[in-house]
Amino acid sequence: MQDLMRNVSNSYKNFSSGQKKIGDLFFKEPIFLAFSSALEVGRKVNVSESTVIRWSQKLGYRGYAEFQHVLQRKLAEERIEQVEESETPPAVEQSFFANLLDADIASITQLKQTMDEDQLLQAIDVIGQARNIYVTSNFFDYGLAHFMTSWLNLTLDHAELLMQGDGQYYRQVSDLNSEDTLIAFVFPRYTKSVIDTLQTVKDQGTKIILITDSADSPAVAYADISLEVFVNSNLNIDSYTAVHALIASIMRFIYVKEHAKVKSNLAKVEEIYMKKEIFI
Known part of the structure; x- marks a missing residue:
């Protein structure tokens, strides 16, 4: 996760004003980016979906989906490390499980809104x-x-x-x-x-x-x-x-x-x- 954060930090000076909003959101709420669509991320910081996609491409990814997969994997690895080090692993695992369920709930909500x-x-x-x-x-x-x-x-x-x-x-x-x-x-x-x-x-x-x-x-x-x-x-x-x-x-x-x-x-x-x- 640290290498991903360094990549965003090192690229920050080259971001447009809209892309900097996405970068700020990444540092504050990485889980939101991991389990939300590019459209949802854009809405949260008042930029377009295409701005979110271009932001991920500026980081070296082919698109937002590829960036999101990497972020999800990094968060999972971080959670696993926390479980291994923590004396109360169930709470950590439950938190990650809740995030996965929230992502599914968001998918159904999106279906409701767009069908x-x-x-x-x-x-x-x-x-x-x-x-x-x-x-x-x-x-x-x-x-x-x-x-x-x-x-x-x-x-x-x-x-x-x-x-x-x-x-x-x-x-x-x-x-x-x-x-x-x-x-x-x-x-x-x-x-x-x-x-x-x-x-x-x-x-x-x-x-x-x-x-x-x-x-x-x-x-x-x-x-x-x-x-x-x-x-x-x-x-x-x-x-x-x-x-x-x-x-x-x-x-x-x-x-x-x-x-x-x-x-x-x-x-x-x-x-x-x-x-x-x-x-x-």
Whole structure:
């Protein structure tokens, strides 16, 4: 952490007046910079988001995200050292844990403030009208895609997971047309395979609902509807808390809009649960 502080201190004389405000905030509240977006940092000191990004680049980083990852790692290392030296390590660990949770809370708050609800409602309509629903993702986001597919298949009974490498992939792709809908989870790091899938099904007229991290995502060009949700990286570990919150909201909207169908399908499954005495 000390080397990072020296870097900011040595660069301070070369900062613009706005960048000096960010430098001052860094020395006062490094944790705020570690777990807040460039936009949030800029708002706190009354400068633009681009000023925050240029400030991090002046320190030698490619952008604010890279600087933030380094800062998070440095803070974590510092906390670990404090734990090793402290006689009361639980308090230190809890403080860092609280910071991580605060970052997730901030991500959900950002989703609440930035989500285009009209786009979200359009997505619900498209899902409800689809002949078949397919869900795909980068391999990093496989868990999100699998979870969403399982729930959609349980409630609407015509959803399939579409992943390159699966033996059914090309059969599924060949069957896609304009009556179908593809839901795609595309978060960094973006893979060539998921972009290839989007391009292929787009050429076949399939409607694409994209869930991604920003308007700069390479997948946006193929989307009919794009839902953007911020993914917070803490210590280079992506937190999908806000993405799960969005998925839960989509599920609830579908439950309300397609209530009769969902209720009927869930009742059939519940009957099997009871017959087989699945639950204690």
